[in-house]
Amino acid sequence: MSDPFAQRAKAVQRTLLTMEENADESELFALGYMIPQIGLVQEMAEYDPADVVAEDFDATYWQWLESTFAQDNMSEADREQIAALWRTAVARTGH
Secondary structure, three states: OOOHHHHHHHHHHHHHHHHHHOOOHHHHHHHHHHHHHHHHHHHHOOOOHHHOOHHHHHHHHHHHHHHHHHHOOOOHHHHHHHHHHHHHHHHHHOO
């Protein structure tokens, strides 16, 4: 059975890893923060593969990041950089 949520997670992870390989030093913290969160989202997400679409991963991942920002006392500048990198990753990953 196809699992669009997991497939999207893998695709986004590949994109973020590629971005990390080519990143400016100033982006490494944000990318290093984002990449391991993918696995955590996959572990914590409860869903039926038959009832999800790829975009559900994007929404779930972003909600997860927003909740971790508060827990980790993330600065506004770091939040903004992560949001910008996330938008770039989504655009590069496509649908």
